[in-house]
Amino acid sequence: MPDSAALPALATPITLVSALEERAFNAWPAHQTVFHQGWVFRLTGGYTKRANSVNALVPGAPFDGVLEAAAALYARHGLPAVFRISPLAPPAADQALADAGYQHFDPSLVLHRPLASGLAAKTDGHTIVSTSPSPAWLDGFAAANGVAAHHRNLHRSILDAIAHPVGYALQRDAQGHAVGFGLAVLERGAVGLYDLAVAPGHRGTGRGRALVQALLHWAAEGGATSAYLQVRAQNVAALRLYESMGFTTAYGYHYRVPG
Known part of the structure; x- marks a missing residue:
C-alpha cells in the first residue's frame, strides 16, 4: 500500500494511546521481548504480526540505530524485522523505514467505548x-x-x-x-x-x-468500565458493527514490512 494511504492522525491524548498500547501488549504476550532505547522487539516464532514486531514504548522514542538493531536480532531468529507504527513512534521512524524500502502494510484502527x-x-x-x-x-x-x-x-x-x-x-x-x-x-x-x-x-x-x-x-x-479492540481499516463490515455498538476510533496504526 502506498505511503499516501496512511491513516489520518487523531486528537487522542497520548496518555490514552500509551494506556491502550500497554494493555494490548499484556493481552497478547510475546514469547520473547527485548527492550531497546524506548522500543520493544517482540518475538513469537512468526505467529501474528503483533507478537513479532518492533513497537515504540515511549512517546517519541529516538529511532537512531533501532532499525539496524532490529534487523540483526530478527535475522538471528529467522524472522523479518516487522515494525508496527503507532502514534507513540516519531514521524521520523516511519520516514526512515520508508526510505529503507519498508512497505506500508495493513493499516488498522484501535476502537474503544465506555461500559x-x-x-x-x-x-x-x-x-x-x-x-x-x-x-x-x-x-x-x-x-x-x-x-x-x-x-x-x-x-x-x-x-x-x-x-x-x-x-x-x-x-x-x-x-x-x-x-x-x-x-x-x-x-x-x-x-x-x-x-x-x-x-x-x-x-x-x-x-x-x-x-x-x-x-x-x-x-x-x-x-x-471501558472496552477496546483492533480492526483492519479495510474491514468495512466489522467497523460498521462495532460503531453500531458504541465503539469510536481512538487512533490508527500500520505496519512496515521489508520490501
Missing part, C-alpha cells in the same frame, strides 16, 4: 463465556480463522501466557456445532477483545454482535 455498570446481557442462548479455552474453542477458532497447523501450538502458547483474567466466548448453532469464537482480557478496568471469528457460512447473521455482547457483559460483571 456502563450492570451492562445488560443480550444473548441468543447459544453463546457461553468460560475462563479457559475448550478443545472446541481451540479447534473451531483455528478452522474459522485459518490458523495453519504449524502455528496452532504457538497460538495456544500465547493464550496460556496471558497473565490477566480471560473470558473465552464460544457460540454454537442449532445443531450444536461450534461456529463463533472470541476472547476478552480484563486489566485495570479495561477489557480488550481479541480472536473474534465466525465460521464461514455463518457470517452476516448477527453472530458477531452476539459474541461481542456476551464478552462485554462478562467484562462488566468483572468490573470493566
